[in-house]
Amino acid sequence: MTDDKKSKTPKDTHYANLRRAYRDQKSGGQPTFRPKPNVPPGEAAPDGVLRLYGLHTVRAAIDNPRRKISHMLVTRNALERLEIADTNALPFPVEIVEPRDIDKITGSDAVHQGVLIETAPLKPKALNALGDTPLVLVLDQVTDPHNVGAIIRSAVAFGAGALITTQRHSPHESGVLAKSASGALEHIDMIEVKNLADALGQLHEAGFQTIGLDSEGPAELEKSFDAQKLALVLGAEGKGLRQKTRETVTTLARLDMPGAIRSLNVSNAAAVSLYAARKFLKG
Numbered sequence: 001m002t003d004d005k006k007s008k009t010p011k012d013t014h015y016a017n018l019r020r021a022y023r024d025q026k027s028g029g030q031p032t033f034r035p036k037p038n039v040p041p042g043e044a045a046p047d048g049v050l051r052l053y054g055l056h057t058v059r060a061a062i063d064n065p066r067r068k069i070s071h072m073l074v075t076r077n078a079l080e081r082l083e084i085a086d087t088n089a090l091p092f093p094v095e096i097v098e099p100r101d102i103d104k105i106t107g108s109d110a111v112h113q114g115v116l117i118e119t120a121p122l123k124p125k126a127l128n129a130l131g132d133t134p135l136v137l138v139l140d141q142v143t144d145p146h147n148v149g150a151i152i153r154s155a156v157a158f159g160a161g162a163l164i165t166t167q168r169h170s171p172h173e174s175g176v177l178a179k180s181a182s183g184a185l186e187h188i189d190m191i192e193v194k195n196l197a198d199a200l201g202q203l204h205e206a207g208f209q210t211i212g213l214d215s216e217g218p219a220e221l222e223k224s225f226d227a228q229k230l231a232l233v234l235g236a237e238g239k240g241l242r243q244k245t246r247e248t249v250t251t252l253a254r255l256d257m258p259g260a261i262r263s264l265n266v267s268n269a270a271a272v273s274l275y276a277a278r279k280f281l282k283g
Contacts, residue, residue, distance in 0.1 A: 060183030078114030133161025149180025
């Protein structure tokens, strides 16, 4: 057999692929590719309808009996990843679509992972509905839905029983918030209050030590815990806790950070604080 008749070796294939890659390069050394079309979001959902998307978000919503889902758009690939064998068994209509069909609703920047549902929002609870939990999070006008979603995810991971926010200056339930929470929104009580200072007073009456996180707090967080029921209070990035909140909490405490950076993103600060609080409560 002559040389040109020999079978290609893995090494031959490797170099052939390299040559093909070089041929596909544009001037300037960048490989050619077709960018994903930039699709703007479609019309907003009707009043009383919430659109949630993403595999973890939708799977958790389907498993939540409190969710009232009215419709699902899903690709065949996403349906398989959701482990839904029979769409007829679901209590809502399911439409099999292509990814671009969901892009037209969410916009191409949303990471929908091939699935979207329309559902009624979950109704926030009142503070008097707070269950028997030793750990809650309180947000003082934290408005970024990405941060709030990440905080919810950490809260559920560390066993917090509720997230308390104000009715104003707080993000409402949305696709962005739910996607950032990665399914955790379905596993925590969301409590809305009109007046945060009054709510903190009610927590004191219920036996909670309320600890405001402040980069200039006089005590280290781990050394400030002094009760078996803890409420961690976090303020917005930049502004921090409002003055009235600072005056109302039981304790002002700081995270001990010996490095050059003296503050954390509020969602990261929440995760670190929750870890410390849970460790204290477990004794």
